[in-house]
Amino acid sequence: MPASKRDQLLATAERLFYEQGFHATGIDRIVAAAGVVRMTLYNHFASKEALVAAVLQARHERFLASLEAAMAAAAPGQATLALVDAHGDWLERYSRHGCIMAKAMGEFAEHSAEIHAMAAGAKADLLARLEAAVARDGLDHQAGLARRLFLALEGSNTAVALLGPETALADTRALAETLIATARGVTP
Known part of the structure; x- marks a missing residue:
């Protein structure tokens, strides 16, 4: 079963935050790595x-x-x-x-x-x-x-x-x- 977009964003963000740091990892990097658009992220999470x-x-x-x-x-x-x-x-x-x-x-x-x-x-x-x-x-x-x-x-x-x-x-x-x-x- 494919992961939901929310789960995909969470997994990608977790990996990037862990590897690169919270402040060093921008929203653009997360959405690009997750293969979604910025609006998808903000549909699931109000802010970084x-x-x-x-x-x-x-x-x-x-x-x-x-x-x-x-x-x-x-x-x-x-x-x-x-x-x-x-x-x-x-x-x-x-x-x-x-x-x-x-x-x-x-x-x-x-x-x-x-x-x-x-x-x-x-x-x-x-x-x-x-x-x-x-x-x-x-x-x-x-x-x-x-x-x-x-x-x-x-x-x-x-x-x-x-x-x-x-x-x-x-x-x-x-x-x-x-x-x-x-x-x-x-x-x-």
């Missing part, structure tokens, strides 16, 4: 900012769905590591050059409180999923564990571009295993 918001929302929903699926399929006591692995899989497949939400926070900090808040909210959602996974694994008694894991995952968002996915993700998983083992009172 509305397009950015839609791109971030759609990407975030896909990301959360991947985390939720991994946690749901995890064996008892393994939800946290399943989430860490799902985050790593996402980075390897879709974010080899860093996190689009972090990019949005940087580019929109001074330009759009709404977009900045949306991207920051996505980060808060990741932390909330980590808190849920830690609780599901019975580790919520360990104050700050979810936050420390969050910092490790956020670090991998940057490290993947520098160290490559294999090294960055292996090191992130090893760190997560150590944090979890320590929380369980097991010497790693």
Whole structure:
């Protein structure tokens, strides 16, 4: 089934925003790459900012769905590591050059409180999923564990571009295993 024009615009804009930056990517570049006319874009999105918001929302929903699926399929006591692995899989497949939400926070900090808040909210959602996974694994008694894991995952968002996915993700998983083992009172 062919993608709708709206979906085509979202996919094209997401790719270009991620590769080239939000502010560096103009509407003309997006419509040309999507193979539509400018009016088609404005029939679906009131402004470039509305397009950015839609791109971030759609990407975030896909990301959360991947985390939720991994946690749901995890064996008892393994939800946290399943989430860490799902985050790593996402980075390897879709974010080899860093996190689009972090990019949005940087580019929109001074330009759009709404977009900045949306991207920051996505980060808060990741932390909330980590808190849920830690609780599901019975580790919520360990104050700050979810936050420390969050910092490790956020670090991998940057490290993947520098160290490559294999090294960055292996090191992130090893760190997560150590944090979890320590929380369980097991010497790693």
